[in-house]
Amino acid sequence: MKIGIPRALIHWKYPVFWEDFFKNLGVEVLVSPKTNKEIVQIGSRISDPETCFSVKVFFGHLLWLEGKVDFIFIPRLKANKQKFEYCPKLFALPDLANILTKTPILTANFDCRREKFEKTLEGLGGKINKSKDEVKEAARKAFLKEIEYEAKNQEEFLGKIKSEKKKKIILISHPYNLYDDYVNLKVEDRLKKLGVEPFFIDRAPSPRRSSAGSGTDDGLPIRDYPDFHWEFGREIMEKTEEVLNYGFSGAIEISSFQCGCDAVLKEFVERKIKRKKVPFLYLIIDEQTGEAGFQTRLEAFVDTLK
Structure with a gap:
């Protein structure tokens, strides 16, 4: 099984977690390439005039993955720990992707409060025939890697500020x-x-x-x-x-x-x-x-x- 991840929007919010999570489950992951002129042109051509530039870029990455993977993963982020909502366009991305591509979309509604997030991951794993224990272990390792990544960035930021x-x-x-x-x-x-x-x-x-x-x-x-x-x-x-x-x-x-x-x-x-x-x-x-x-x-x- 091969899962594709568009290198746009939510990918940059969690640049380590998702790719590592699926790899920990033994799934092959294909992340779309860095944004280029062709990807932007593809996204712009299929977008209406009201679409923001960031979503146009996302559409380009989405269509680049079409036909290259078994599923394209697009999480639907609804709210964070303090119940603040994400942009409504981000919430609608899986639905828009279903219209734009014939490749099946793998998604789930994520509430970023930890216990609910983990519960949703279990349901997501079930869609690709992974057990709860496999999902929990994969998530644990991915969480640790994401935390290490963020801590390293913050340490470098503060160290650079001083020097x-x-x-x-x-x-x-x-x-x-x-x-x-x-x-x-x-x-x-x-x-x-x-x-x-x-x-x-x-x-x-x-x-x-x-x-x-x-x-x-x-x-x-x-x-x-x-x-x-x-x-x-x-x-x-x-x-x-x-x-x-x-x-x-x-x-x-x-x-x-x-x-x-x-x-x-x-x-x-x-x-x-x-x-x-x-x-x-x-x-x-x-x-x-x-x-x-x-x-x-x-x-x-x-x-x-x-």
Whole structure:
């Protein structure tokens, strides 16, 4: 059996867990290749004008996998531990995929609270003829690997913050924009060539506060802003709150064209950053974004930091 995973959207939220989980079950896994011009063109051709750029990229990866695997895995994420919801387009992806491809879609409705998540994994394993014990062991190993991956990223982030002498810029966006070099026009490399050091907000540790009078962590994030309806927006605001204490010289927020969630989020992010008097640049990307104009905006922004 071979299961395909589109290298887009949710893949970048859990870049280690899903692939490792299926491999631990003895399943062959095929992840679609890095985003390229052909994949973006395929996704754009089948999308309507209202579709956000990130979903267009996902469609391209989906269709690349068609006919190459027995199942294409697309988790349906509904809510996180604090019951914040994910973007409605993410929730609908398995249904849209069923319309767009003839390859069977393997999916399940995931509630990210640990006990419910594990229960859903057991049901998912049953669909591919794996026992509960096999699923539990595969999940345990995959969870550990994901935790190690995140801990390593956070350790490197904090260590680099302390040692880096160049001007530092925090890149604020969703993981599927930060880690996809084709989508973000290799913004990390471009900034390094301009003599500044970029940091991904996704790798920053989430702030925590202690219970009143207890001195123990109650697992609640520190925040002085209203709860966001969307999980990804809440994560970005939570981490923006934290990283502004690290002495960044500037901040760049990257958003996909037609992203409704980001249209709301941008106002809150910009307000918080400007209160700290940190220079801020907002970039919108899509399949029409030109490299020359993108480079010019980065150069002009970096010049303001000198």
